[in-house]
Every structure is written in C-alpha cells, then in structure tokens.
Amino acid sequence: MKEYNNEKQNWFRPKGCTIAQAALMLSVSQKTIRRFLDRGLLHASKAIRKKLIPYSEIENFFERTR
Secondary structure (H helix, E strand, C coil): CHHHHHHHHHHHCCCEECHHHHHHHHCCCHHHHHHHHHHCCCCCECCCCCCEEEHHHHHHHHHHCC
C-alpha cells in the first residue's frame, strides 16, 4: 500500500516550472529565460497556455552551456 501512495504522490509532483520560477532558479531575469527559449538553449512544453520548462531542462542547461 505504501508503494501505491508514493506513486500517487509522485504523479501530483510538478514536472516543470514557469518562466518566473526558472528565472529565480538560474538567478536571471524572466526576459533572459525568454531569450534562452528563443535561442533554443532551453525547451518548454507548449501544451497549455503557460510555458512550462521541465526541471530536467534546467539541470541539463549547465551541462550543455559549458
């Protein structure tokens, strides 16, 4: 039963962040995040009206831009 509860909790955990949240995480402005998206340095999900940037994109950003 505990395994089911953990799976259920993980399902509700956000998989990404908004442009504003990404800007806070990277210590840059929201405009800079939009520039990164335009240049293809970050990729966002466009399935809903808000662009959501997967947390994996934020983590991999540093690896790709060394």
